[in-house]
Amino acid sequence: ETGVTQSPTHLIKTRGQQVTLRCSSQSGHNTVSWYQQALGQGPQFIFQYYREEENGRGNFPPRFSGLQFPNYSSELNVNALELDDSALYLCASSLVGGNSPLHFGNGTRLTVT
């Protein structure tokens, strides 16, 4: 069973730039969720994708957007980067349906300077 994989592991960007983070789901999982984890905090929900459509969104501005592909892999795009966007971005996969266990990747550490 292949777990959730994310790329890249680390990234440094400049304020105002755009970034794309990638995620491959655990085999057999059809739902992908993205979370932002600031240093010393718990993960915060950004959004979830199922059947290539957004299926729920947290309190994040529209410059955070995503995609899910037919093979269930996913991208997180962030435009107009701000210093506060510096965080660990986590991808989690699960089966569709409320309250299914989420399995996380090791994340992408984004630093915005």
Add this chain to the structure above:
Amino acid sequence: GENVEQHPSTLSVQEGDSAVIKCTYSDSASNYFPWYKQELGKGPQLIIDIRSNVGEKKDQRIAVTLNKTAKHFSLHITETQPEDSAVYFCAAFNQAGTALIFGKGTTLSVSS
């Protein structure tokens, strides 16, 4: 919206002792409560979970208890080992069942 509070924020124990971490949640509609362990440089790893139709669940040295009336759930680790040292997070799903709401985490240190 759903809110999850977690205590304590730090916990130091001696190897072999027990450790207990407690969480409360606000949304009475929540019915799934996972616990995650996060080691430095890694993502959260699911270690145990419990659903609202169950009061207690055990997996070797780890157990979770749930009191739906009081909206409390707790993680119990017995016979702690140095490799149990990590940050532990409790969580609960929001009402839609799409988003996990996490507590702020407990840093557990087990000294030998």
